[in-house]
Amino acid sequence: MSKKKILVIHTGGTIAMSQDESSGAVVPVSENPLNPVHDILEQYAHIQVDNYLNLPSPHITPQLMLELAQKIKAELIEYHWDGVVVTHGTDTLEETAYMLDLLLDRDEPVVVTGAMRSSNELSADGPLNLVQSVRVAASEEAKGKGVLVVFNDEIHTAKNVTKTHTSNISTFQSPQYGPIGMTTKHGIYFHHTPIRRDHYEIKRLSKKVILLKAVAGMEADWVEQIADSDADGLVFEAFGQGNLPLSVLPAVEKIIRKGIPVVMVSRCFNGIVEGLYGYKGGGKQLKEMGVIFSNGLNGPKARLKLMVALELTTDREELQDIFLR
């Protein structure tokens, strides 16, 4: 079979950094440290490299994610790449991967990867992550599975993957469902297929969505400030199955009455939120109040989804429907 054509888009992160010998600090470098690996990549596919950005991922914004999605779509249409690999810092990697997943409706594999160790550290993980990502992007089996994250020999969906460790190279995990495949020296093995993908066509991101985490003893005015702000939406990481402290209920009610959607996810990293508990602040009461329940996304991803959804509708029922997908 002829070699596939893969576009590699670099955006920065530790995979594009080195440790400075005198200060010990890990810093971005101008010469891409992945350049020497490109000969190895050519064994698996025809590679075109695009040094698009060189940013640490805490500097990546939803606007940059949207522009990246638009760029990938345009590249796929114009140059017919068989697949795309994006290298990215790990801190916000899951957010970029999920935004790409929401905005791209293509069957060509799009794989996001990065590194936990910079290029000149012992056992740097970037080069192998990049090689395995190219192999996955060039594989027939990766088609139509949505945006994937390939890291430490595992293949995850953008929807479920999250960074779970500050430094370990096995940081990316999908807590609810596990990876959908693995890579080895010679093979690529998918063992699950995502059953549903949702996709949205938007041209801009103009809505301000705030993310709040519920904590014991939360004070009312933390939430009241949002009711009086110019926010377009609020995502609440609630307790357990979807419950909030008593103190914040009047402010949540005020926010909903003002027509600002409130989406609830759980601060637990497994499970979904449901209108189960009937006590004050319990999920049943919040549902009756008009809180929108999400489907197991974590807080940062639910925020991005609400930002995208609000470009299309502010109708509560439609938003609830979007968050059930």
Ligand SMILES: NC(=O)C[C@H](N)C(=O)O
């Ligand atoms: N491992 C990494 O890439 C972390 C880095 N702070 C970044 O996200 O840019």
